[in-house]
Amino acid sequence: MPRLLLALLLAILATTASAVRAGDSRPELGSLRIGAAAPAVAASKWVKGEPVAAFEKGKVYAIEFWATWCGPCIAAMPHVRDLQEKHHAAGFRVVSVTGADPNNTLEKVEKFVARKGDGMNYTVAFDDETRTRDAYLRGTARSGIPATFLVDREGRLAWLGHPKDVDRPLEQILAGTWDIDAAKTRFDAQLERDVLSSTWYEAVGARDARTLEAQAPAVFAAGHDDPEWLTAHAWAALAGSNELRITVASPVLPVLTRALERSIELRGTPHAFTLNALARARFLSGRRDDAVQLVRDALEAGKDEGEYLLGYLKQFLAEYEAAE
Numbered sequence: 001m002p003r004l005l006l007a008l009l010l011a012i013l014a015t016t017a018s019a020v021r022a023g024d025s026r027p028e029l030g031s032l033r034i035g036a037a038a039p040a041v042a043a044s045k046w047v048k049g050e051p052v053a054a055f056e057k058g059k060v061y062a063i064e065f066w067a068t069w070c071g072p073c074i075a076a077m078p079h080v081r082d083l084q085e086k087h088h089a090a091g092f093r094v095v096s097v098t099g100a101d102p103n104n105t106l107e108k109v110e111k112f113v114a115r116k117g118d119g120m121n122y123t124v125a126f127d128d129e130t131r132t133r134d135a136y137l138r139g140t141a142r143s144g145i146p147a148t149f150l151v152d153r154e155g156r157l158a159w160l161g162h163p164k165d166v167d168r169p170l171e172q173i174l175a176g177t178w179d180i181d182a183a184k185t186r187f188d189a190q191l192e193r194d195v196l197s198s199t200w201y202e203a204v205g206a207r208d209a210r211t212l213e214a215q216a217p218a219v220f221a222a223g224h225d226d227p228e229w230l231t232a233h234a235w236a237a238l239a240g241s242n243e244l245r246i247t248v249a250s251p252v253l254p255v256l257t258r259a260l261e262r263s264i265e266l267r268g269t270p271h272a273f274t275l276n277a278l279a280r281a282r283f284l285s286g287r288r289d290d291a292v293q294l295v296r297d298a299l300e301a302g303k304d305e306g307e308y309l310l311g312y313l314k315q316f317l318a319e320y321e322a323a324e
Contacts, residue, residue, distance in 0.1 A: 051123075059093060146163050260278040
């Protein structure tokens with residue numbers, strides 16, 4: 001869905017931009033693997049619940065990352081709450097971690113958690129140095145939030161993914177039937193692609209045009225048959241085109257354009273978000289009339305997606321129509 005994709009992109013970009021500002025002490029991309037000892041939770045303040053100084057042997061933990069500005073994170077909270085309630089007696093504990101950024105201050109987090117009340121029936125940690133987020137997200141080359149990591153009864157990282165997908169692995173880890181070696185094999189097979197993705201988003205967040213130009217061929221080759229990948233990675237750069245100085249003369253612009261054309265080809269049916277992304281590429285290449293028509297096509301394709309998306313698209317249409 002275009003609206004969901006937009007929300008996820010905002011979460012990715014805000015997370016990676018904050019990570020870039022964290023400095024050079026961060027772990028290497030992809031240095032944390034399935035089966036390794038799970039990093040301890042470093043918190044500057046435990047906002048709710050009992051602190052977790054270390055993982056207790058025999059218990060299973062979900063380390064769940066979120067932020068007050070992250071719509072998909074908030075949407076996942078009822079499910080996380082239900083998991084804590086359902087599996088508490090089996091030795092399961094959720095530790096919800098959020099970190100400091102300009103739009104996610106400790107004050108905002110405390111007010112949010114207080115409003116949620118029993119809707120967040122689990123431990124909440126605030127990390128103003130983002131050490132825990134870096135250890136887990138950057139360590140496993142995750143590009144955004146929400147993200148959930150499961151720690152097994154031996155204190156090992158056993159699974160990671162979106163909170164909506166956590167039920168089956170959690171139940172198997174609790175039952176002692178989870179195949180951690182198979183999970184590691186799957187993770188390792190995907191790791192190179194994930195590192196490419198995280199490097200791309202970090203470059204966008206850092207406004208590093210040179211890295212984008214160098215990485216673009218590999219990034220879009222890795223997602224050649226994945227329309228969501230192509231659209232998301234192309235749009236991340238195009239959305240920051242002013243700061244990244246993406247113009248008609250930029251060597252990365254033709255690569256972004258081809259990726260979006262490929263995404264449209266793969267989809268087969270009009271897709272509002274991809275059409276809008278291609279419109280941006282056309283506009284930056286000097287093809288204003290094409291850009292206007294593509295946004296109009298996007299409005300038609302997304303007419304049933306709600307006013308949020310339509311209003312978003314209309315802003316681009318107005319910009320292009322007003323341009324000379």
